[in-house]
Amino acid sequence: MRNTEPAAARTTSLATRLGVALVLLLALGGAAVAIAALAYGRSAARQTFDRLLVGAADQIAASIALRDGTVVVDLPASAFDLLALAPDDRIVYSVVAPDGAVVTGYDIAAPPNDLAELYDGAFTGEPARFAVARRRFAERDFAGTVDVVVGQTTRARAELAGQITRNALVVVLGAGLLMSALAVFAVRSALSPLRRIERVFAARSPRDLTPLGVPVPREISGLVGTLNRFMGRIDRQVETMRTLIADASHQIRTPIAALRAQADAAADETDPERQRAIVARIHERSINLGRLTDQLLNHAMIIHRADTEALDRLDLRTVAIRATEETDHDFGASETVLRLDLPEDPVWCDGDALSLVEACKNLVANAFRHGVPPVTIAVGEEADCVHVAVRDRGPGVPEEHWSDAQVRYRRQTGVSSTSAGLGLAIVHAVARAHRGDLRFRRPVQGGFEAAVVLPSVGGAR
Amino acid sequence: MRSGVLALASMLALALPAAARPVPEAIGVFGAEEAAEEILLRGTTDLVLFEPVLDAFLATAPQLRIRYEQWASDDLYDAAAAACRGEFPSADLLISSSIDQHVKLVNDGCARPYRSAATAALPPEANWRDEVFGVTSEPAVMVYNRDLVPDALAPRSRFDLLDLLRPADTRFAGRVATYDIEASGLGYLFAFADSQQATTFGSLIEAFGRTGAVATCCSAEIIDAVASGEFLIAYNVLGSYALARAAEDSRIGVVAPEEYTLVLARGAMIPRQAQHPEAAGALIDFLLSEPGREALVDAHLILDVAALLPDADDSLLRPIPLSPVLLVGLDQQKRAGFLALWRETFPRE
Numbered sequence: 001m002r003n004t005e006p007a008a009a010r011t012t013s014l015a016t017r018l019g020v021a022l023v024l025l026l027a028l029g030g031a032a033v034a035i036a037a038l039a040y041g042r043s044a045a046r047q048t049f050d051r052l053l054v055g056a057a058d059q060i061a062a063s064i065a066l067r068d069g070t071v072v073v074d075l076p077a078s079a080f081d082l083l084a085l086a087p088d089d090r091i092v093y094s095v096v097a098p099d100g101a102v103v104t105g106y107d108i109a110a111p112p113n114d115l116a117e118l119y120d121g122a123f124t125g126e127p128a129r130f131a132v133a134r135r136r137f138a139e140r141d142f143a144g145t146v147d148v149v150v151g152q153t154t155r156a157r158a159e160l161a162g163q164i165t166r167n168a169l170v171v172v173l174g175a176g177l178l179m180s181a182l183a184v185f186a187v188r189s190a191l192s193p194l195r196r197i198e199r200v201f202a203a204r205s206p207r208d209l210t211p212l213g214v215p216v217p218r219e220i221s222g223l224v225g226t227l228n229r230f231m232g233r234i235d236r237q238v239e240t241m242r243t244l245i246a247d248a249s250h251q252i253r254t255p256i257a258a259l260r261a262q263a264d265a266a267a268d269e270t271d272p273e274r275q276r277a278i279v280a281r282i283h284e285r286s287i288n289l290g291r292l293t294d295q296l297l298n299h300a301m302i303i304h305r306a307d308t309e310a311l312d313r314l315d316l317r318t319v320a321i322r323a324t325e326e327t328d329h330d331f332g333a334s335e336t337v338l339r340l341d342l343p344e345d346p347v348w349c350d351g352d353a354l355s356l357v358e359a360c361k362n363l364v365a366n367a368f369r370h371g372v373p374p375v376t377i378a379v380g381e382e383a384d385c386v387h388v389a390v391r392d393r394g395p396g397v398p399e400e401h402w403s404d405a406q407v408r409y410r411r412q413t414g415v416s417s418t419s420a421g422l423g424l425a426i427v428h429a430v431a432r433a434h435r436g437d438l439r440f441r442r443p444v445q446g447g448f449e450a451a452v453v454l455p456s457v458g459g460a461r
Numbered sequence: 462m463r464s465g466v467l468a469l470a471s472m473l474a475l476a477l478p479a480a481a482r483p484v485p486e487a488i489g490v491f492g493a494e495e496a497a498e499e500i501l502l503r504g505t506t507d508l509v510l511f512e513p514v515l516d517a518f519l520a521t522a523p524q525l526r527i528r529y530e531q532w533a534s535d536d537l538y539d540a541a542a543a544a545c546r547g548e549f550p551s552a553d554l555l556i557s558s559s560i561d562q563h564v565k566l567v568n569d570g571c572a573r574p575y576r577s578a579a580t581a582a583l584p585p586e587a588n589w590r591d592e593v594f595g596v597t598s599e600p601a602v603m604v605y606n607r608d609l610v611p612d613a614l615a616p617r618s619r620f621d622l623l624d625l626l627r628p629a630d631t632r633f634a635g636r637v638a639t640y641d642i643e644a645s646g647l648g649y650l651f652a653f654a655d656s657q658q659a660t661t662f663g664s665l666i667e668a669f670g671r672t673g674a675v676a677t678c679c680s681a682e683i684i685d686a687v688a689s690g691e692f693l694i695a696y697n698v699l700g701s702y703a704l705a706r707a708a709e710d711s712r713i714g715v716v717a718p719e720e721y722t723l724v725l726a727r728g729a730m731i732p733r734q735a736q737h738p739e740a741a742g743a744l745i746d747f748l749l750s751e752p753g754r755e756a757l758v759d760a761h762l763i764l765d766v767a768a769l770l771p772d773a774d775d776s777l778l779r780p781i782p783l784s785p786v787l788l789v790g791l792d793q794q795k796r797a798g799f800l801a802l803w804r805e806t807f808p809r810e
Contacts, residue, residue, distance in 0.1 A: 072798075074795065074798060075792040075794065077657055080785055080786040080788060081786055084785050087585060087589075087784070088589070088590045089785075090567070090570070090590075090785065092568075103794065104792055104794040104795075105793075123570070125570060126570070
């Protein structure tokens with residue numbers, strides 16, 4: 001069955017989206033961390049080994065002595081032990097007298113200026129870092145500054161910087177993998193209620209339109225609520241359709257059978273006078289049948305509308321006025337005594353005007369058919385609800401039938417030549433569709449009142 | 462297997478003025494005449510001592526021929542430094558006992574790095590920058606004449622030697638010898654390492670000066686003089702030569718000082734301008750391999766120090782590490798000061 005279904009429209013899977021977002025995040029984050037780590041590693045390595053370099057230069061400077069007016073250096077091995085902490089780096093050093101002559105060590109280029117304590121340079125083709133220590137002498141036979149320049153190639157620095165960077169990247173990589181695993185886990189667990197719903201739906205019979213009872217997290221409860229409301233609407237529409245078909249078959253079959261019997265009688269009748277009388281009856285009955293069909297279709301249409309149309313903010317007084325006008329049009333003003341009892345201020349409610357007018361007309365029609373004129377349409381407002389009521393002076397529906405009037409009067413009294421008796425059923429359905437109710441009462445001044453009561457919306461906006 | 466002619470060039474070297482180009486002491490050519498490649502090896506090791514090792518190597522590499530030039534250590538350094546400056550034809554491989562000079566060559570950028578599984582396995586003190594490698598293991602020992610100095614009297618340590626020299630009428634006066642560090646790079650290296658190791662060195666120098674000890678040149682000559690009884694004891698002699706001679710001459714006794722024994726690993730490096738660096742690398746790998754080490758053991762170039770020092774533990778062995786610290790001893794002023802101290806002890810005749 002699944003194979004024959006059209007494929008649902010699909011967008012990119014959540015896992016793919018999350019994956020792409022994560023990869024982007026990790027790539028950008030990784031690049032940022034790599035750059036930061038490289039910068040940090042370089043600066044850390046530079047600081048570390050610069051200290052060794054300066055320490056070695058200072059030690060050599062401290063070993064400088066004057067003997068008979070000449071500079072003598074007793075090169076300390078400890079200075080070289082210090083430098084050998086960068087085990088694979090070559091060392092260059094020079095002790096330079098104030099006149100520029102090399103006292104001992106390598107003959108290397110002088111520092112770029114007199115102020116630099118540390119500077120970058122090169123030593124036989126390899127980049128190197130240099131430190132300068134200065135020793136000032138002010139003796140009788142010697143005055144001036146002796147410069148000690150110590151340089152070292154930068155292998156150990158590069159290695160330390162690389163090591164720091166690598167370690168940082170390993171941490172980033174590990175964190176990335178962990179985050180990805182957590183993300184996959186999170187997506188799976190977040191989507192599991194959806195899978196549960198899918199399973200419940202798959203296991204259902206196609207006729208089962210009852211609400212889903214699956215417990216779901218708050219984020220998905222909206223979706224499930226919408227689904228349940230949607231199914232409820234479908235359920236009601238299916239129910240309406242079933243009722244309509246049942247009603248139609250029940251109520252139309254009898255008049256059609258009667259029509260056919262009379263048509264047969266007319267065909268068999270030889271007396272032209274009686275035949276004309278039969279045809280006149282057939283005509284009258286077919287008009288009634290047409291009205292009945294109208295009413296049935298109206299009923300279906302109203303219930304359908306009530307369930308599907310969006311509710312607009314409207315003034316109940318306009319509903320009463322339109323019902324009055326259309327009733328006058330249908331029945332002819334001379335036959336009826338229809339009164340309106342409207343308040344001064346608008347009475348607001350949320351509703352579908354057409355359905356409400358139709359419901360109102362039904363109540364009016366019932367009042368004319370079964371009650372005692374004058375008939376009054378009254379609109380009113382109570383504490384938390386509004387109503388449109390139709391009153392007459394007749395006895396109305398017996399009180400013991402109030403609770404099930406809309407059902408009882410569909411079947412029992414409905415079948416007649418002129419009315420399908422669907423009036424109260426339509427009204428009730430409209431009222432329910434508006435989250436309201438159909439209510440009967442006997443007013444103090446006597447007679448009978450049927451009212452559609454709707455929730456109040458608390459005044460005009 | 463030797464196909465070349467052993468040329469004793471040392472006579473020639475002496476005949477030349479000091480400023481002349483350095484020349485080898487001896488030359489030997491090994492390997493087949495028709496070999497495709499000839500590598501030039503310069504070393505300080507005696508030709509006769511090194512020949513079996515080279516033969517063992519050539520047995521594994523028949524396509525190679527080796528021209529071995531034996532040099533005095535300072536001359537070898539001068540030649541290598543000149544080659545580094547492009548003023549002298551470069552060797553393909555240098556193997557020297559003056560490892561401080563090797564370290565200086567490496568420090569000055571005159572070496573070419575070589576990496577292999579064998580070099581990677583070396584401990585840090587035997588491999589600096591993948592450019593100079595320690596290939597042997599030779600302790601600095603004391604040698605004595607067993608005829609004139611009974612084994613029971615022979616010094617076991619530097620303290621024993623000091624005790625022997627202490628009496629005013631000691632019979633060792635003038636009959637203790639050591640390297641002349643001005644003439645021998647190796648002697649300088651050992652003496653300088655001693656001066657860095659312990660304060661005993663000061664007392665020893667003082668005792669040498671007081672008793673008129675003799676500083677002279679070259680392992681072979683010193684050991685000959687001990688064997689002949691001219692000297693009773695020689696201090697800081699390279700163990701390889703001493704043991705090689707002791708194996709043939711029962712008059713020679715060898716002692717590794719008990720309080721600490723310096724251990725030298727001859728350095729091998731490939732010069733930057735080497736013409737055949739791959740073949741030179743192959744020779745280094747051979748020297749570090751098991752068969753190479755066996756050949757070096759047979760040539761007394763790798764010594765089992767434990768046999769000389771039965772009670773010693775590793776802490777008494779002081780390998781001289783291949784590290785830039787060795788540059789200190791080569792510093793002009795440091796060297797001048799050290800030599801001045803030496804000269805006070807051993808005045809020139």
